[in-house]
Amino acid sequence: MLRSTYRRIPLALFFLRLSVFLVMLMWTLDKFLNPDHTAAVFKTFYFIGGLGNIPIYCIGGVQLLVILGFVLGFKKRITYPLVLFLHTVSTVSSFKQYLSPYEGSNLLFFAAWPMLAACFALYYLHDWDTLWVLDKEKAKLF
Numbered sequence: 535m536l537r538s539t540y541r542r543i544p545l546a547l548f549f550l551r552l553s554v555f556l557v558m559l560m561w562t563l564d565k566f567l568n569p570d571h572t573a574a575v576f577k578t579f580y581f582i583g584g585l586g587n588i589p590i591y592c593i594g595g596v597q598l599l600v601i602l603g604f605v606l607g608f609k610k611r612i613t614y615p616l617v618l619f620l621h622t623v624s625t626v627s628s629f630k631q632y633l634s635p636y637e638g639s640n641l642l643f644f645a646a647w648p649m650l651a652a653c654f655a656l657y658y659l660h661d662w663d664t665l666w667v668l669d670k671e672k673a674k675l676f
Contacts, residue, residue, distance in 0.1 A: 547663040550652045554617065555605040557649060561624075562601060565594030579627040607667020610660045618653040625650050 565572045569590040576590075577583040597620070603613040624646065631643040656663060664670060 543659070543662045544665040547656060547659060548665040550656055551605060551607070551663060554621075554649060554652050554656065555601055558597070558601045558604075558617065558620070562594055562597045565590050565597065579624075607663060607669055610663065610667070610669050614653075614657045614660050618650075618657045621646070621650055621653045 569587045572590045572594075573583075573585045576585050600613055600616050600620070603609055604617045628643045628646065631640040635641050635644065
């Protein structure tokens, strides 16, 4: 019974990986499709103003490479912690929105926390995430 339980873990981690990728892909595409929005986000949440399109496209390009490696399970010891780091910075930088959750659309920012937990779970259990990955490192059962 214990072995059959462990066999289900890779499927659960695969769906976590896909869902985290989907969210991060939308954020990445926003950098290419709406760089003015990205510039406003960087100014408001990261206190980095004056970004033009070229730096935003470069950031988007690097982010795209990281999340593609992540969804493909390539270099998991590098891409998984990078995704966790990127999302942690994004979640923590929104601290003001958590203090007034019912103003405007601030309540939506709370969705970042379960995704942060998913990013952590994928990072922590990367050896178990073996379904449809390029790096086939497998965890030992016992």
